[in-house]
Amino acid sequence: MALSNHFEHQFFRIVNWFLAPLEPFFAGRDKNRETAGPIFIIGSPRSGTTILYQILIHSFDFAYVNNLVGNLYRCPNLGSELSHQLGLDAKNISFESTHGVTRGLAGPNEFGNFWYRWFPKAPHYADEKTVSVKAGGALRRSIAAIQSFSGRPLLLKNTVNSMRIRALQHLFPKALFIVSERDPVYTAQSIYKVRAKRSKKERWWSTRPQELKELLALPLIEQCVYQVYYLTKQIETDSKLTDCDRFFWLNYERLCTDTGNELSRIEEWLKLRGIPVKRRAVPVPTLKASDKQALPDKDFDKIRSMVRTLWPE
Numbered sequence: 001m002a003l004s005n006h007f008e009h010q011f012f013r014i015v016n017w018f019l020a021p022l023e024p025f026f027a028g029r030d031k032n033r034e035t036a037g038p039i040f041i042i043g044s045p046r047s048g049t050t051i052l053y054q055i056l057i058h059s060f061d062f063a064y065v066n067n068l069v070g071n072l073y074r075c076p077n078l079g080s081e082l083s084h085q086l087g088l089d090a091k092n093i094s095f096e097s098t099h100g101v102t103r104g105l106a107g108p109n110e111f112g113n114f115w116y117r118w119f120p121k122a123p124h125y126a127d128e129k130t131v132s133v134k135a136g137g138a139l140r141r142s143i144a145a146i147q148s149f150s151g152r153p154l155l156l157k158n159t160v161n162s163m164r165i166r167a168l169q170h171l172f173p174k175a176l177f178i179v180s181e182r183d184p185v186y187t188a189q190s191i192y193k194v195r196a197k198r199s200k201k202e203r204w205w206s207t208r209p210q211e212l213k214e215l216l217a218l219p220l221i222e223q224c225v226y227q228v229y230y231l232t233k234q235i236e237t238d239s240k241l242t243d244c245d246r247f248f249w250l251n252y253e254r255l256c257t258d259t260g261n262e263l264s265r266i267e268e269w270l271k272l273r274g275i276p277v278k279r280r281a282v283p284v285p286t287l288k289a290s291d292k293q294a295l296p297d298k299d300f301d302k303i304r305s306m307v308r309t310l311w312p313e
Helices: 002-027 049-059 067-071 076-086 133-150 159-163 165-171 184-196 220-239 252-257 259-272 297-310
Strands: 039-042 154-157 176-181 247-251
Touching: 002 076, 002 133, 039 049, 039 159, 049 154, 049 176, 049 252, 049 259, 067 076, 076 133, 133 154, 133 165, 159 165, 159 220, 165 220, 176 220, 184 220, 184 297, 220 297, 247 252, 247 259, 252 259
Parallel strands: 039 154, 039 176, 176 247
Antiparallel strands: none
16 A cells, blocks of 8 residues: 555656646636635644535535645646546545545545645744745635636645644635634544554654654653644634634534534634635535544543643633
8 A cells, every 4th residue: 555655646746747837827817816715624633624624515615625636736726627627526525534535536635745835844833934925926826726716715624734824824814714623532542543553653643733842752642642732722822813703613523413503603604704605405414423432441541631631621
């Protein structure tokens, strides 16, 4: 599997290198770039951001980045044209994923390689000065063109963007943020399970808080809890630097138990902020929160004890 992923990565690197010169043409077709949004889904890894992304795309008429466009990260507007020609849309997605990676060409994509064109791979934290004026203009044009092509509000999801709130607010003054929150006990447990299965458990996984250097000296299970803690605190801190009304805080457990009502709350919040999102005539999906103990008592009790200390009621 790892070898297959390596060849796929190399293949798309070559494809992007050849097709990148065409991107200015596709990105420059629509001169009317005054669009609303985009809307960013953020949150700690394993906090329900992917299923939230899938449900919102299923339930509302959003523009989004699918796996075809995500693989064409240096020419995403060409990818949008190809997606249109191939008829790839929300009707073709499932609610399955593996660590944020969805299935099929129509499946929603985190657009990670695209964002790394503009932001460093390390550190993850970014502020108003991280992206240059010239690069920021190119980024805005590319995102605006993707949204203009479809004429619909653009929904984007990437957990690393949780560390780029200040930069994204600066680059996209009309941006909105939907923050996925989950019980930190089960968020940390899920991160720990991912890392415990990796051949190099000591290697950091996913979004990096600013405190990364200090965390690497801790035992693995403590790293996972503190990762959730510091990412959560960073989102809370950066959200207070601007209009808090631009942030919608969604609870993963409540989304699973009362899906229809939570979707209605999101719809109302968006419309009050001038986002003309349309509800699709589709059934409300049935969800089940995966919040149950999946570790030995010693490890689970350690996580629960740390959470009680860091998140006092």
